[in-house]
Amino acid sequence: MFGRVSETQNVETFRGRSVPAYQRIATAIRDKIVSGELAGGEQLPTELELAEQWGVARQTVRNGIAVLVSEGLVVAKRPLGHFVRKRENMLYRPQGESRDQPVSPEMDRFYQQITEEGRVPSQTIDVSLVQATPDIAQRLRVDPGTVVVARRRVRYINGEPININDSHFPLDIVKDSEVMLPADVARGTNQVLADLGYPQDRAIDEIYTRMPTPEQIHRLGLGPGTPVAVHYVTGYVADGTPVRCTVNVLPSDQHVIVFERKFERTWS
Amino acid sequence: MFGRVSETQNVETFRGRSVPAYQRIATAIRDKIVSGELAGGEQLPTELELAEQWGVARQTVRNGIAVLVSEGLVVAKRPLGHFVRKRENMLYRPQGESRDQPVSPEMDRFYQQITEEGRVPSQTIDVSLVQATPDIAQRLRVDPGTVVVARRRVRYINGEPININDSHFPLDIVKDSEVMLPADVARGTNQVLADLGYPQDRAIDEIYTRMPTPEQIHRLGLGPGTPVAVHYVTGYVADGTPVRCTVNVLPSDQHVIVFERKFERTWS
Numbered sequence: 270m271f272g273r274v275s276e277t278q279n280v281e282t283f284r285g286r287s288v289p290a291y292q293r294i295a296t297a298i299r300d301k302i303v304s305g306e307l308a309g310g311e312q313l314p315t316e317l318e319l320a321e322q323w324g325v326a327r328q329t330v331r332n333g334i335a336v337l338v339s340e341g342l343v344v345a346k347r348p349l350g351h352f353v354r355k356r357e358n359m360l361y362r363p364q365g366e367s368r369d370q371p372v373s374p375e376m377d378r379f380y381q382q383i384t385e386e387g388r389v390p391s392q393t394i395d396v397s398l399v400q401a402t403p404d405i406a407q408r409l410r411v412d413p414g415t416v417v418v419a420r421r422r423v424r425y426i427n428g429e430p431i432n433i434n435d436s437h438f439p440l441d442i443v444k445d446s447e448v449m450l451p452a453d454v455a456r457g458t459n460q461v462l463a464d465l466g467y468p469q470d471r472a473i474d475e476i477y478t479r480m481p482t483p484e485q486i487h488r489l490g491l492g493p494g495t496p497v498a499v500h501y502v503t504g505y506v507a508d509g510t511p512v513r514c515t516v517n518v519l520p521s522d523q524h525v526i527v528f529e530r531k532f533e534r535t536w537s
Numbered sequence: 538m539f540g541r542v543s544e545t546q547n548v549e550t551f552r553g554r555s556v557p558a559y560q561r562i563a564t565a566i567r568d569k570i571v572s573g574e575l576a577g578g579e580q581l582p583t584e585l586e587l588a589e590q591w592g593v594a595r596q597t598v599r600n601g602i603a604v605l606v607s608e609g610l611v612v613a614k615r616p617l618g619h620f621v622r623k624r625e626n627m628l629y630r631p632q633g634e635s636r637d638q639p640v641s642p643e644m645d646r647f648y649q650q651i652t653e654e655g656r657v658p659s660q661t662i663d664v665s666l667v668q669a670t671p672d673i674a675q676r677l678r679v680d681p682g683t684v685v686v687a688r689r690r691v692r693y694i695n696g697e698p699i700n701i702n703d704s705h706f707p708l709d710i711v712k713d714s715e716v717m718l719p720a721d722v723a724r725g726t727n728q729v730l731a732d733l734g735y736p737q738d739r740a741i742d743e744i745y746t747r748m749p750t751p752e753q754i755h756r757l758g759l760g761p762g763t764p765v766a767v768h769y770v771t772g773y774v775a776d777g778t779p780v781r782c783t784v785n786v787l788p789s790d791q792h793v794i795v796f797e798r799k800f801e802r803t804w805s
Contacts, residue, residue, distance in 0.1 A: 292751070295751075296750075296751065296752075299750055299751075303672075303750060304670035304671055304672060305670060305671030305672045305675070305681075306670070306671060306681075339748075340748045340750075341747070341748055342748075363796070363798070364798060402572035402573060402574070403572055403573030403574055404571075404572060404573045407573070413573075413574075469800060470799065470800050471797065471798060471799045471800060472797070472798045472800065473795065473796070473797050473798075474794075474795065474796040474797075474798065475793050475794070475795050476744060476766065476793065476794040476795075477789065477793055478746045478764050478765065478766045478787075478789035478792075479609070479764065479789060480607075480608045480609055480610075480762045480764060482564075482567055482571060482608075483560070483563075483564065483567075484564075494748050496746050496747065496748060496764030496789070497746065498744065498746045498766070519746075521745065521746035521747060521764070524746075525743050525744065525745055526742075526743070526744040527741065527742065527743050527744075528631070528741070528742040528796055529739065529740070529741050529742075530631070530632060530739060530740045530741075530742065531738065531739045532737060532738050532739060532740065
């Protein structure tokens with residue numbers, strides 16, 4: 270045991286309680302991941318290396334790493350070892366639908382690494398008539414159970430499902446339009462709504478964070494410890510009538526939601 | 538067994554695999570919670586009622602409910618029973634700092650139930666000099682390890698911690714200002730920055746979704762299945778220099794992040 274810390278000594282306290290070594294190992298590695306010191310895709314030291322470094326049994330190291338796997342920070346790639354989970358952080362910009370240019374050039378500098386170079390996007394679309402669930406009904410200001418049009422899309426990158434986008438429209442507005450067709454609408458459904466006499470002039474974005482449902486886990490192929498952001502967009506025409514409610518489900522390991530704001534109040 | 542479905546029959550299939558009864562019970566209840574049919578705070582039927590309704594053993598019902606507890610959708614309140622978790626959905630509006638009035642009156646109608654009537658807010662503030670972690674350094678465009686000023690706040694409602702807000706500033710900008718004092722700045726730190734010659738005119742908001750770290754679980758008193766939204770705000774002055782980076786940690790069961798957008802492109 271010369272030159273090593275024995276396991277019984279290898280205990281610190283946190284608010285008066287002793288912290289087991291496996292948790293301290295998890296904390297040390299987690300801190301490096303969360304702060305960015307250990308980057309996505311980087312390999313962790315081997316179990317043996319960590320066991321020697323911390324002066325603990327390999328099983329203790331394994332327990333520490335298991336905590337990080339359950340938190341979604343580390344992935345096991347057998348037989349290679351453990352790696353910091355690569356968060357793709359695909360740039361998801363709600364404002365993209367309502368303007369052509371970003372407000373500020375920081376946007377590009379900031380995320381230049383995220384461009385979809387060489388990545389192949391695709392999507393599936395199905396359209397159905399559904400009874401509005403209470404969350405949709407509230408936002409479209411109809412009674413729950415009212416029949417609305419649901420355009421459901423799953424988006425893929427390189428064949429892997431990446432997010433879910435379900436848009437809901439009042440039936441009487443879109444019933445004779447191409448919104449009803451289960452195919453891409455080249456000019457965009459917002460333009461179709463405008464052509465039908467319902468040009469949207471503003472939207473409310475709401476972002477909720479949740480653990481995924483089993484259906485979402487299945488549809489999106491989510492790993493352990495992967496919460497989702499649920500993003501509602503409700504679009505309004507000038508008189509305040511809601512004409513669209515979109516629900517986007519965005520896995521946490523693949524997306525960062527970004528807004529740019531010009532300050533309307535200035536400090537000077 | 539008259540009039541009941543026997544447990545072996547009580548199995549459906551999902552993509553060719555049979556789904557155990559406890560998962561089907563969880564799914565049925567979850568669907569009602571997610572859609573809003575079962576509201577936050579509502580009590581679930583008792584284990585006995587569910588067992589009779591589904592024609593299964595009480596343990597099967599218990600297993601189904603345990604799934605929902607781990608997902609953060611249901612809470613146990615012994616000896617009363619199980620309840621739909623009440624998501625407070627405190628309205629968190631990043632735009633609030635940069636303007637006085639919401640763009641649209643929907644805001645108020647939409648969330649009138651969320652006003653903090655009778656709720657008592659408070660906060661703790663500490664200020665320290667820290668070495669910028671890579672995430673902060675990248676956003677403030679300094680080298681990792683550069684000393685910056687960190688103003689760390691924990692906000693409470695009725696004495697319960699509700700979110701964490703840590704703002705980081707370049708040391709040379711704020712070193713002689715009240716930003717350094719561990720007390721509330723009545724005119725706001727953005728006004729202080731402006732008075733120092735650094736009026737911000739825009740910001741980038743980034744929203745990440747994660748499982749909380751143990752430190753966040755402890756500081757915020759988080760229950761099982763409670764992911765957090767991590768919201769970075771980077772504020773820029775007119776020449777594009779970042780002068781502030783705030784990190785907000787928002788528990789998922791207490792917050793909805795809301796933006797309002799005026800469409801800059803119109804469809805007509």
